[in-house]
Amino acid sequence: xxxxxxxxxxxxxxxxxxxxxxxxxxxxxxxxxxxxxxxxxxxxxxxxxxxxxxxxxxxxxxxxxxxxxxxxxxxx
Numbered sequence: 001x002x003x004x005x006x007x008x009x010x011x012x013x014x015x016x017x018x019x020x021x022x023x024x025x026x027x028x029x030x031x032x033x034x035x036x037x038x039x040x041x042x043x044x045x046x047x048x049x050x051x052x053x054x055x056x057x058x059x060x061x062x063x064x065x066x067x068x069x070x071x072x073x074x075x076x
Contacts, residue, residue: 008065015061022054 006014029047037044 003060003064006064008067011061011064015058015065018054018058018061022051022058025051025054 003011025047029044029051032041032044032047
């Protein structure tokens with residue numbers, strides 16, 4: 001099994017569940033950056049990697065939820 005075996009509905013549900021985590025981790029990363037965390041801080045780097053991973057996951061799930069390539073709100 002791989003990601004292509006997911007139905008469009010399954011991909012949409014997963015993407016909808018990932019979105020709040022993506023927004024939250026993005027806000028944490030933004031706050032850490034504004035507060036001046038050092039660029040070599042392990043927590044800042046882990047947060048940045050988590051954000052990137054969630055963003056990639058959310059993007060891929062979005063594409064999988066579409067009938068053909070990129071879709072808008074109607075999933076067509």
